Amino acid sequence: MHSFYTVLKDAIGGDDQKVLALIVHVEGSAYLKEGSCMLFAPDGKRTGMISAGCLEEDLAYNAEDLLASGCSKRTLVYSLESEDDSGWGRGSGCSGTLFIFLQVIDRMLQSELKTLYRSLCSGHSICWTIHFTPHFDYVGHNFQETEKQGSNHVGIKDWTTDTEHLLIYQQLLTPQRRMILFGGGKDAEPLCRLASECGFSVIVCDNKEDRLQSVHFPNADQLFLGSPESWMKRIHLKEDDLVVIMTHQFQTDKEIIDQLKILGLHLKYIGILGSRKRTEKLLQKHHFENVHSPIGLKIGAKGPEQIAVSIMAEIISILHS
Structure with a gap:
């Protein structure tokens, strides 16, 4: 497709x-x-x-x-x-x-x-x-x-x-499945590109205007600048959406998690960049299904490009399992 x-x-x-x-x-x-x-x-x-x-x-x-x-x-x-x-x-x-x-x-x-x-x-x-x-x-x-x-x-x-x-x-x-990529860092660029090439519609959200530019994310379908609360109002999340959290900012990640909890959706995939200990601290009392952290398949990936491959491999494996 x-x-x-x-x-x-x-x-x-x-x-x-x-x-x-x-x-x-x-x-x-x-x-x-x-x-x-x-x-x-x-x-x-x-x-x-x-x-x-x-x-x-x-x-x-x-x-x-x-x-x-x-x-x-x-x-x-x-x-x-x-x-x-x-x-x-x-x-x-x-x-x-x-x-x-x-x-x-x-x-x-x-x-x-x-x-x-x-x-x-x-x-x-x-x-x-x-x-x-x-x-x-x-x-x-x-x-x-x-x-x-x-x-x-x-x-x-x-x-x-x-x-x-x-x-x-x-x-x-059928409509393209969407990947919601929270985080516009340099490590998000190869993931956005690879996800688009794999057939997903990619939305990138970030709170830094200098990073959230089409020159950095030419494959993105939409770029949303602002706060987690404003992102959620504009995205209109659906249960078959794929969510990837990689802002590298603990407080921002926590606000995203809080917003997801308010929505109460059973999302198909929530991938969180970072260690298991960091993610446990991030989630606290919140419980979500289909959380994957550390994100990506364990293939020994090093660097943004290889990590992007591991994330897409994990997502594709889940969607076809």
């Missing part, structure tokens, strides 16, 4: 037409599955990932041809069966067939994607549906808000009536 959000943010930015490539169907094995997408811009910039590198150049050629020809949509079929360098598989070990739908992002589609992005940021789930003929010719698409959270099925389904037979691609798009 994180690749989709990265692609979506680039797709709605700027005025130049770009081409969206989306895997809509896979037969057999492939490096990436249905829902994987990639964006091709006229200046050569590419966002996202479709394969292990064996298809990108041909996709870029077809994207360029779409923009030049005035044709807005095309479905390409790639067989990865060949194990030598003469085939699309290029010895990658994949043996499947990929159906990749290319679509020019014109002004109308860009407007739809902006609405989609706003809906996702507001916490709504969206079902993305694309209709194809049995030969994978494009028929139409729509984005529909849905309350369904459980099923993450992505791919093609048959739909047959007395008058027509269509292939229906469906993908459930």
Whole structure:
């Protein structure tokens, strides 16, 4: 999903037409599955990932041809069966067939994607549906808000009536999970970057204006300056949020803990930087579920970058356990 959000943010930015490539169907094995997408811009910039590198150049050629020809949509079929360098598989070990739908992002589609992005940021789930003929010719698409959270099925389904037979691609798009990073020190920078690259929406909070700058946190979605009480009023914490406390200020950390206790949420993850003894003193009589301190997996991490890896490894392990 994180690749989709990265692609979506680039797709709605700027005025130049770009081409969206989306895997809509896979037969057999492939490096990436249905829902994987990639964006091709006229200046050569590419966002996202479709394969292990064996298809990108041909996709870029077809994207360029779409923009030049005035044709807005095309479905390409790639067989990865060949194990030598003469085939699309290029010895990658994949043996499947990929159906990749290319679509020019014109002004109308860009407007739809902006609405989609706003809906996702507001916490709504969206079902993305694309209709194809049995030969994978494009028929139409729509984005529909849905309350369904459980099923993450992505791919093609048959739909047959007395008058027509269509292939229906469906993908459930859910809001990004948020990481709330309390602390804007230099050691928070690699964590913010890595969390964003792993697909999380990152909010950084700090009380020092000189540190809370986009130049230090270019990957952050939001920066909140102020006190713990003001942060909580603006963030609107949810139970599936991930909280990381690393302000390096005991009193500030304690105020954050007090605010969390007032909210009374069963947060998915609370990671606290510092020793176990410091954290026990910090929590005092407060009891929280899912507190992790010292923060991060015990992998012998040293330095901000490695500690960021250990924290993300712990979070990913918890989310998938």
